[in-house]
Amino acid sequence: MEELYEHLQDWKGxxxxxxxVCYVKGEQxxxxxxxxxxALSEKWVKKVSAKASKKPATSGQSDGNDD
Incomplete structure (x- = not known):
């Protein structure tokens, strides 16, 4: 099974x-x-945990700054 990685810079592999393939900075x-x-040894990527790869859910609560 292939692991999930976040690209720290643009690079080709x-x-x-x-x-x-052209990999783009910020892509996972x-x-x-x-x-x-x-890629890890060259510091082009970092491993992303399955938990961290999910976008945090928004609660819909206001921060009090509804200007």
Missing amino acids: SPDGATV CPLPADLAEV
């Missing part, structure tokens, strides 16, 4: 050894283990 996507190993 080949997840299958044949196709080059899975990477194959061998490509992730390189």
Whole structure:
């Protein structure tokens, strides 16, 4: 199973050894283990936990600044 990673900068990589993909800073996507190993060692990506990858739910409550 491929893990989810957040891209810390724009970079190019080949997840299958044949196709080059342009990864964009801020994007989150899975990477194959061998490509992730390189990207992590070069600090191009960081691993995202499944919990952190979900957007926080908004409560709909006001912060008191309804100007």
